[in-house]
Amino acid sequence: MDLRALEVLRAVRTQGGVTAAAAVLHLTPSAVSQQLAALTREVGVALTQRVGRGVRLTPAGEALATAADDVVLAVERARAACEVFLDQPTGTVRVSAFQSGARLLLPELLTRVQRLGGIALECSDEDVAQADFAALTDRVDVVIAHRPDEGPEEGVDWNADGVPLRVVPLLREPLDVAVALHHPLAERPHVRLEDLADQDWITVREGFPVAIVLTAIAAHTGTAPRITHRINDFSVVEALVAAGHGVSLLPRYSAGGHPGVRLLPISGVRAGRRVDALVRRDRAERLVVRRVLDELADVAAGIDSHGRPLSSPGHDVSENDRRGLLLSHLSG
16 A cells, blocks of 8 residues: 555545645645545545535545554654664754744744754744644644633644644743733733723734633623734734734733833733644654754743743843733742
């Protein structure tokens, strides 16, 4: 049974169709269909069925795709058994991260991996909805993803869609309320839920973790947030907040760099997001991928309780910021 054909079948399952699978495999849809047809002839049972204009796997196709996971995993383990005897394993590792996570983790990760030698790290930013991170692992070796730690998605199962993943927890990042310096709440060391009623909110698009956390926070007050703008670029969000066009919920470590914005911890509720690294189990067997994961975990572990030193070059911390950071450390 051809290993490449099994990879095609797996991609059709995780990507949800021939066209999407072709894109991640760098094949034409016609080539994917030919691989599926050849595999169907070999096993003697239908592996796909047409649904509307697309296709999906039959029960037999699902069973074979699941078995293929173990086949590909065994092949990678066999390769890894030989890699340990190399003086310096080499290879390319593709890493993607959501934008603010990329800003937080990738610079130091690149520096560390360059010191290792032999590993070419290719980085990209992938800003996708919560449900779409797992599918990225079909074309990216290490996917840095985030999920809320407030609300029903706290226990999100990254393997729920049938993608066999290794999940490496990296860190928890608190979420704070961002306000303009001239906002009535700006001089407070923290804010309460009741302080946030009747505010104009700037948040990310629906389905993204920060928006999910905002909805969960609003459930504590019993009132829906009044959302006026949905923007995923936190630098744009900060610019709008600084100009007085609303408040926002922003990650403490990877946002808050705008001089006209103050981040305030929320008292009375645990608001934050979890950052994980997702890797397909077969790719996690590659020695170069494991080394990148180890370095990534070390980078995340090195981020202290507030994400950056209280006093560092170019970072002037006011007394109000110090009180806010201390309170956030005690509560977060």
